[in-house]
Amino acid sequence: MARTGKHQQSRTPFLSRPGVRRLAGFVLVTAIALVFVFENTTSVKIRLLVPEVTMPLWGALLIAWGLGILGAAFTLHRRR
Template sequence: MAQTSTDHKAHTPFFSRPGVRRVAPFALITVIALVFIFENRTSIRIRLLIPVVTMPLWGALLIAWGLGMLGCAFTLRRRSNRHSQRPE
């Protein structure tokens, strides 16, 4: 008897699925970055062009990480939209 596509998917190992292979490195890097961020709890002085602010280092690192993730999300979304439009 021939295998159907649903039978084949049921036997595919979890870590060899394309969605998991894309998300796993992102999740690992995110966990490592968040551990690094929250381990740095000292207060520091940061110059923001003109004003000088005092804030916890974890806050500054979290803001930088968030801005990096936002930039990455915009880049990936823009790239996927560009490739999905095919000239006719």
């Protein structure tokens, strides 16, 4: 028996929800960034203000990516 009246709720499709769309974009960008990071495996010299360190490029890119995610999360948290 079909429900009619005020008890019936309209449901939005799963992929049309704003949270799912944002998460899908984040997952896509993260996957592309991680492929880029792990394809760059050469060692590079990086100057950290005064000291100079030699480390794999993927490590430096991963650190920069993580700091970017933290900065974005902090910015979004402060807007609320």
